[in-house]
Amino acid sequence: MAFLELNNVSKSYVSGPGGKRLPVLENINLKVEEGEFIAIVGFSGSGKTTLISLIAGLLNPDEGEILLRGQPVLSPGPDRGVVFQNYSLLPWLSVYGNVRLAVGKAFPSWLPRQKDRQTHKFIDLVKLTPAVAKYPRELSGGMRQRVAVARALAMNPQMLLLDEPLSALDALTRATLQDEIEKIWEKERKTVILITNDVDEGILLADRIIPLNPGPSATLGPEFPITLPRPRNRQQLNHDARYKMIRNQIIEYLMDVRGDVAGFRVPEDLVLPDLEPRYVSSDSLKG
Amino acid sequence: MSDRMIKNKKGQVSLGATAFPPNGLSLKAGDILLKLWVSLGIPVAAFSIFIWLWSAGAASVQTSLGTLPGPQAVFAQAGTLWQEHWEEKGKEKEFYFKQREQNAQKLAQDPAYQVKARKYTGKPTYLDQIITSLITVFTGFVIASLVAIPIGILCGLNRIIMIAFNPFIQIFKPVSPLAWLPLVTMIVSAVYTTQNGGIEKCFIISAITVSLCSLWPTLINTAQGVSSIDKDIINVSRVLNLGWFTHVFKIVLPSSLPLIFTGLRISLGVGWMVLIASEMLAQNPGLGKFVWDEFQNGSSNSLARIMVAVLTIGVLGFILDRLMVLLQKTVNFQK
Numbered sequence: 249m250a251f252l253e254l255n256n257v258s259k260s261y262v263s264g265p266g267g268k269r270l271p272v273l274e275n276i277n278l279k280v281e282e283g284e285f286i287a288i289v290g291f292s293g294s295g296k297t298t299l300i301s302l303i304a305g306l307l308n309p310d311e312g313e314i315l316l317r318g319q320p321v322l323s324p325g326p327d328r329g330v331v332f333q334n335y336s337l338l339p340w341l342s343v344y345g346n347v348r349l350a351v352g353k354a355f356p357s358w359l360p361r362q363k364d365r366q367t368h369k370f371i372d373l374v375k376l377t378p379a380v381a382k383y384p385r386e387l388s389g390g391m392r393q394r395v396a397v398a399r400a401l402a403m404n405p406q407m408l409l410l411d412e413p414l415s416a417l418d419a420l421t422r423a424t425l426q427d428e429i430e431k432i433w434e435k436e437r438k439t440v441i442l443i444t445n446d447v448d449e450g451i452l453l454a455d456r457i458i459p460l461n462p463g464p465s466a467t468l469g470p471e472f473p474i475t476l477p478r479p480r481n482r483q484q485l486n487h488d489a490r491y492k493m494i495r496n497q498i499i500e501y502l503m504d505v506r507g508d509v510a511g512f513r514v515p516e517d518l519v520l521p522d523l524e525p526r527y528v529s530s531d532s533l534k535g
Numbered sequence: 536m537s538d539r540m541i542k543n544k545k546g547q548v549s550l551g552a553t554a555f556p557p558n559g560l561s562l563k564a565g566d567i568l569l570k571l572w573v574s575l576g577i578p579v580a581a582f583s584i585f586i587w588l589w590s591a592g593a594a595s596v597q598t599s600l601g602t603l604p605g606p607q608a609v610f611a612q613a614g615t616l617w618q619e620h621w622e623e624k625g626k627e628k629e630f631y632f633k634q635r636e637q638n639a640q641k642l643a644q645d646p647a648y649q650v651k652a653r654k655y656t657g658k659p660t661y662l663d664q665i666i667t668s669l670i671t672v673f674t675g676f677v678i679a680s681l682v683a684i685p686i687g688i689l690c691g692l693n694r695i696i697m698i699a700f701n702p703f704i705q706i707f708k709p710v711s712p713l714a715w716l717p718l719v720t721m722i723v724s725a726v727y728t729t730q731n732g733g734i735e736k737c738f739i740i741s742a743i744t745v746s747l748c749s750l751w752p753t754l755i756n757t758a759q760g761v762s763s764i765d766k767d768i769i770n771v772s773r774v775l776n777l778g779w780f781t782h783v784f785k786i787v788l789p790s791s792l793p794l795i796f797t798g799l800r801i802s803l804g805v806g807w808m809v810l811i812a813s814e815m816l817a818q819n820p821g822l823g824k825f826v827w828d829e830f831q832n833g834s835s836n837s838l839a840r841i842m843v844a845v846l847t848i849g850v851l852g853f854i855l856d857r858l859m860v861l862l863q864k865t866v867n868f869q870k
């Protein structure tokens with residue numbers, strides 16, 4: 249029995265007074281082992297957020313079942329941390345307050361001092377210590393996103409559900425946080441489901457990449473196992489033939505299921521090796 | 536580290552840009568003058584015209600209490616009321632001083648003498664009445680808030696409670712204080728029988744009437760605020776697995792605070808308006824009773840004094856509203 253199992257899950261939204269049904273997900277089957285890192289890529293509007301919400305327990309499937317350790321998922325639980333796509337920070341709490349609320353809930357038996365330390369540790373992790381007392385309205389989109397990441401990571405859940413957690417960040421910050429996510433995953437071996445619109449990000453971090461086909465009635469595409477050895481260095485990856493091959497395969501698949509590529513970040517496939525335009529190793533920045 | 540690099544870049548760009556507008560300063564000075572005129576000059580001008588029309592028109596209105604007083608008479612009465620207050624305070628001081636002296640004398644003659652301390656029973660002055668009114672409206676407002684906010688939260692959280700409360704809200708909201716007052720009077724008289732307790736019955740009646748009329752805006756706004764919390768924020772609460780109390784106090788209450796305060800502001804305004812009427816009828820020694828007594832007295836100064844009261848009520852209502860706006864601003868976390 250897998251850690252997380254989705255069996256024939258279907259979900260549609262009923263919208264408006266007319267009650268028109270919009271089928272979003274159809275017959276989704278997915279098995280995730282404990283400690284696995286899964287990346288799901290898909291076009292905008294295909295139902296990725298819906299899928300994450302189902303696993304989080306914020307939505308319930310119309311058909312099929314979602315099992316976590318064999319138990320059906322009916323509501324959110326402390327074992328699943330979520331980074332929402334739209335950050336969903338509490339506007340009346342500071343950066344500290346937002347993270348601290350989650351820490352306090354996740355570790356009720358801790359001393360205030362310990363909770364405080366945990367909070368600061370994760371705010372520091374996402375490089376927001378200078379903004380610790382700021383309120384969400386005073387933060388840029390990327391900073392808000394980093395608070396959301398810190399909030400989810402600080403709760404130390406067994407499973408992380410990340411809905412495009414780095415999409416609003418510049419390439420450099422994105423690279424740093426990718427490294428942090430990988431480090432945390434290496435250390436704690438959490439089960440991670442990462443929604444991303446960046447194939448490179450998926451290849452860098454995930455054990456498997458699973459495309460979500462365009463909706464309506466989206467189904468999961470064939471999975472692409474990423475067997476590249478870890479730790480993966482993004483500079484070396486750029487020269488790696490296997491990396492190039494798997495990336496081309498995934499992009500080809502995505503182009504096939506939908507002719508045009510609107511809303512999707514397809515990496516420019518130009519002379520990457522000499523220029524390294526997309527990534528600067530975060531290590532070289534730390535100096 | 537990466538942050539700093541980008542900030543530096545941005546900083547350079549914006550530095551270059553600020554060097555461009557050359558004559559921004561003179562433009563700004565003109566702007567300020569225009570704004571000052573609009574926000575200060577126009578109201579002052581309008582007020583002057585109003586005063587002029589009033590003094591010109593008042594003389595031509597004959598009432599049973601003489602001609603309608605103009606601004607000067609009203610201003611003079613305001614001065615008189617102010618003077619009366621200090622005269623009364625002087626008398627009070629004198630009374631207590633004499634009482635203390637008498638007691639000391641008697642105690643010197645007869646060591647077994649039981650010291651008597653009588654309270655001064657002078658007429659409440661205009662300032663006393665203002666303070667009574669403010670305390671009454673504040674008491675009524677606090678009672679109303681303590682009732683309305685919790686019920687509003689429950690209504691906003693639960694559709695069934697909302698549906699259950701809705702008919703009451705709709706029916707009782709438009710009821711005038713004049714209709715409530717006899718009922719409240721009878722009930723308070725029946726329930727509150729300890730007459731020698733500190734609180735006056737007329738004060739309780741006025742305060743409760745104020746509550747009954749002013750709790751509805753807070754209740755409705757609170758319910759509205761609670762039921763319209765952003766779905767994303769509800770999702771955060773669910774994902775964090777917050778318990779009911781944490782959910783209510785850390786999520787629901789703060790996020791509906793702006794609307795709750797909007798309701799409180801309206802409530803205080805309604806309460807202040809209703810207060811005068813209920814004080815008149817309940818004979819609570821505040822501004823309402825002042826107006827009523829002057830009306831009954833029918834002296835030649837009465838109309839001017841009533842006008843002083845009208846202006847006082849208006850100005851105090853305005854100040855209360857401004858205070859609520861200030862409070863409202865402190866809780867508004869949105870832009």
Ligand SMILES: Nc1ncnc2c1ncn2[C@@H]1O[C@H](COP(=O)(O)OP(=O)(O)OP(=O)(O)O)[C@@H](O)[C@H]1O
Nearest residue numbers: 261263270272291292293294295296297298299333
């Ligand atoms: N609450 C809702 N009610 C009705 N329809 C919805 C609702 N939420 C999403 N949808 C619809 O479901 C479809 C999938 O939405 P979803 O948010 O899951 O897409 P997504 O893959 O996360 O997109 P993106 O990459 O842009 O975030 C969309 O067509 C959207 O219009």
Ligand SMILES: [Mg+2]
Nearest residue numbers: 296297298333
């Ligand atoms: Mg989405």
